[in-house]
Amino acid sequence: MSDDAISDYYSDEEMEYNYSDPEQDGDDADLENEEEEDYAQFTPAVLGKRPLPWEVEYESLEPDKLREIVNKDVEHVAGIFGVEPEIARALLRHYKWNKERLIEQYMDGPERVLAAAGLPAQSGLPSFSNSRSLAATKKPATKSKSFSCPICASTQPGESAMALPCGHTFCSECWEMYITSKIKDEGECDVRCMEEGCAIRIPTAWMKKLLDSHTYARYQELLLAAYVADNRNFEFCPFPSCDLTVMTPNFSPTPSALSTTVPTVHCGHGHTFCFGCGEQQDHRPLICAVVKMWLRKCADDSETANWIKSNTKECPKCVSTIEKNGGCNHMTCKKCKHEFCWVCMGPWTEHGTAWYNCNRYDEKAGVDARDAQSRSRASLERYLHYYNRYANHEQSARLDRELYAKTEKKMEEMQIASELTWIEVQFAKRAVDELVRCRTTLKWTYAMAFYLEKNNETIMFEDNQRDLERAVEELSELLESPIEPMTITELRSKMTNLTVYVQKRNEIMLNDTAQKYQDGAWIWNVSVPDF
Amino acid sequence: MATILTKRLNKELREMQTHGLPTGITIVRADDLSEWLLSVEVLGNTLYEGEKFCLRFEFPHNYPIDSPAVTFVADDKWTAPVHPHVYSNGHICASILGPEWSPVLSVVSVCLTLQSMLASCTSKQRPPDNDKYVSHAPRNPKNTRFHYDDDTV
Numbered sequence: 241m242s243d244d245a246i247s248d249y250y251s252d253e254e255m256e257y258n259y260s261d262p263e264q265d266g267d268d269a270d271l272e273n274e275e276e277e278d279y280a281q282f283t284p285a286v287l288g289k290r291p292l293p294w295e296v297e298y299e300s301l302e303p304d305k306l307r308e309i310v311n312k313d314v315e316h317v318a319g320i321f322g323v324e325p326e327i328a329r330a331l332l333r334h335y336k337w338n339k340e341r342l343i344e345q346y347m348d349g350p351e352r353v354l355a356a357a358g359l360p361a362q363s364g365l366p367s368f369s370n371s372r373s374l375a376a377t378k379k380p381a382t383k384s385k386s387f388s389c390p391i392c393a394s395t396q397p398g399e400s401a402m403a404l405p406c407g408h409t410f411c412s413e414c415w416e417m418y419i420t421s422k423i424k425d426e427g428e429c430d431v432r433c434m435e436e437g438c439a440i441r442i443p444t445a446w447m448k449k450l451l452d453s454h455t456y457a458r459y460q461e462l463l464l465a466a467y468v469a470d471n472r473n474f475e476f477c478p479f480p481s482c483d484l485t486v487m488t489p490n491f492s493p494t495p496s497a498l499s500t501t502v503p504t505v506h507c508g509h510g511h512t513f514c515f516g517c518g519e520q521q522d523h524r525p526l527i528c529a530v531v532k533m534w535l536r537k538c539a540d541d542s543e544t545a546n547w548i549k550s551n552t553k554e555c556p557k558c559v560s561t562i563e564k565n566g567g568c569n570h571m572t573c574k575k576c577k578h579e580f581c582w583v584c585m586g587p588w589t590e591h592g593t594a595w596y597n598c599n600r601y602d603e604k605a606g607v608d609a610r611d612a613q614s615r616s617r618a619s620l621e622r623y624l625h626y627y628n629r630y631a632n633h634e635q636s637a638r639l640d641r642e643l644y645a646k647t648e649k650k651m652e653e654m655q656i657a658s659e660l661t662w663i664e665v666q667f668a669k670r671a672v673d674e675l676v677r678c679r680t681t682l683k684w685t686y687a688m689a690f691y692l693e694k695n696n697e698t699i700m701f702e703d704n705q706r707d708l709e710r711a712v713e714e715l716s717e718l719l720e721s722p723i724e725p726m727t728i729t730e731l732r733s734k735m736t737n738l739t740v741y742v743q744k745r746n747e748i749m750l751n752d753t754a755q756k757y758q759d760g761a762w763i764w765n766v767s768v769p770d771f
Numbered sequence: 772m773a774t775i776l777t778k779r780l781n782k783e784l785r786e787m788q789t790h791g792l793p794t795g796i797t798i799v800r801a802d803d804l805s806e807w808l809l810s811v812e813v814l815g816n817t818l819y820e821g822e823k824f825c826l827r828f829e830f831p832h833n834y835p836i837d838s839p840a841v842t843f844v845a846d847d848k849w850t851a852p853v854h855p856h857v858y859s860n861g862h863i864c865a866s867i868l869g870p871e872w873s874p875v876l877s878v879v880s881v882c883l884t885l886q887s888m889l890a891s892c893t894s895k896q897r898p899p900d901n902d903k904y905v906s907h908a909p910r911n912p913k914n915t916r917f918h919y920d921d922d923t924v
């Protein structure tokens with residue numbers, strides 16, 4: 241019975257699955273610590289905790305934990321079929337880790353399934369135990385003393401010949417070069433026989449025997465990468481040098497799921513990314529497909545819009561140059577003391593009471609446009625209105641952080657001088673983290689508004705946007721206020737309250753947009769392709 | 772020490788000299804180990820009757836582990852055959868030159884495969900995306916990821 245034979249052939253396998261690369265673990269450790277400090281605290285929707293309506297459940301996995309999960313799948317199938325783990329793994333690979341389909345078809349006809357996956361079939365093959373001994377001891381495939389390898393055209397001692405179960409025999413050096421080239425140059429972990437058209441797989445035992453340790457480690461990496469690529473519920477963290485994987489057990493990023501959900505996740509090292517499109521930021525509340533459109537548009541129009549990004553502007557009253565050095569949009573000209581809004585350049589006095597002027601684009605101007613030239617101008621102005629605010633929040637988030645970095649030192653000094661504990665002086669850090677998070681939301685709401693068809697929902701949307709923006713600017717301004725030992729207690733309670741409020745406004749925004757995606761209430765003013 | 776490339780090409784050359792080449796295939800130039808030229812004619816009653824083409828083989832350092840870069844020469848002397856899998860710059864879309872390459876294949880076996888690809892052609896035309904491809908193609912066809920939709924080549 242050949243099941244036994246197969247088992248024999250691949251029996252070197254079991255221990256492979258616990259493989260870990262100690263060298264790599266060591267290398268990454270330093271980097272992680274450095275990066276970690278730069279990232280905001282986050283409240284992950286970790287497994288077990290019920291996710292909020294605008295979140296997906298996920299878990300961040302260390303490489304070892306990922307291997308464990310893969311092995312569990314492998315062992316499950318190996319147990320059902322009564323085969324060696326490596327056979328089960330190759331079968332699962334071939335079926336793109338669709339366990340149900342594999343089990344169904346294997347039960348129907350194991351021979352066909354094995355052959356399709358490049359595994360030795362049941363008859364007409366050389367003895368497996370013989371092949372195994374070849375793999376293990378490199379005994380000659382033929383009885384002759386010397387062996388001529390058709391690939392490298394060299395005559396070699398018989399013991400260098402190695403044959404797969406298909407009987408195709410080549411010298412060990414050629415096998416090694418071939419497998420190494422497939423793994424290193426082509427990033428291929430499913431290496432098959434070198435004979436033309438032969439689909440028999442190279443067993444892992446051969447990899448282990450023939451490859452140098454570096455290539456073998458790469459092979460192990462590729463196996464995991466193939467698993468993650470085949471599984472919709474797994475994604476590698478896209479941040480360079482991060483080796484974590486995120487799993488979303490109850491969410492598959494199908495085009496239809498991504499048309500209503502933005503699956504923002506955080507790896508265990510604090511990297512935020514989108515599980516749907518891999519964007520290295522939280523792009524809620526805008527869905528992946530529209531984010532992609534927007535980013536492409538911004539890249540195309542960058543020339544036109546570049547001036548907005550600039551850090552300096554002129555005071556609308558006295559025309560002296562003003563540099564923005566914090567995130568707050570409330571500007572006061574040093575020279576003439578004129579107060580104005582950085583984004584719309586209008587007087588600040590109007591913003592205190594009626595902020596609406598700044599977040600809502602006046603479509604009427606566009607409607608009034610009569611000729612083609614003014615229509616195209618109106619369309620550019622409409623784009624600039626949204627782009628301006630989008631870019632501003634992006635820039636402000638960075639400036640808020642920079643400002644905080646300066647403040648932080650002062651806070652430390654103050655902690656020493658005052659009665660406050662270290663925990664108690666963290667309020668500014670919490671504020672800036674929340675601020676950055678909310679500015680990211682705001683940023684994407686402007687890209688979203690650009691593509692939204694005006695209706696009753698968008699009025700509510702813009703109201704929420706305005707409320708969040710107003711709260712954000714207030715907090716940003718508070719962050720710029722001088723920190724003195726005399727007033728720190730008051731500042732602390734004010735900032736803490738405002739942080740809580742801002743966080744609540746952000747949740748309202750995210751909750752409302754998520755809800756309306758579910759209800760199908762958002763109408764785009766362009767056709768949005770599936771992601 | 773002789774490399775695998777040297778040993779293998781010397782053997783292929785030796786075999787061509789002792790056993791001769793298949794009908795319709797001749798060596799144009801094979802005097803060094805980096806580039807060979809072979810001419811291919813499709814004999815018998817085919818769409819390419821009376822035409823002669825030239826194949827250029829460029830060998831990577833680890834040939835035959837890695838596949839050679841094979842193109843039809845397209846210059847003032849030679850033209851690439853008009854065929855649905857051959858671009859006017861001479862690049863060939865054939866899976867044996869890409870993912871299906873096997874180290875047991877040789878210069879002669881590649882020539883034979885391409886000869887039969889031409890022989891079985893039923894309609895002389897360029898690939899539908901010829902102009903677009905040729906204007907952006909990398910010099911080395913191995914840097915192109917062809918989409919193989921035809922199992923016959």
Ligand SMILES: [Zn+2]
Nearest residue numbers: 389392411414
């Ligand atoms: Zn060899």
Ligand SMILES: [Zn+2]
Nearest residue numbers: 406408433438
């Ligand atoms: Zn084989």
Ligand SMILES: [Zn+2]
Nearest residue numbers: 477482507511
């Ligand atoms: Zn990460």
Ligand SMILES: [Zn+2]
Nearest residue numbers: 514516517528
């Ligand atoms: Zn996304």
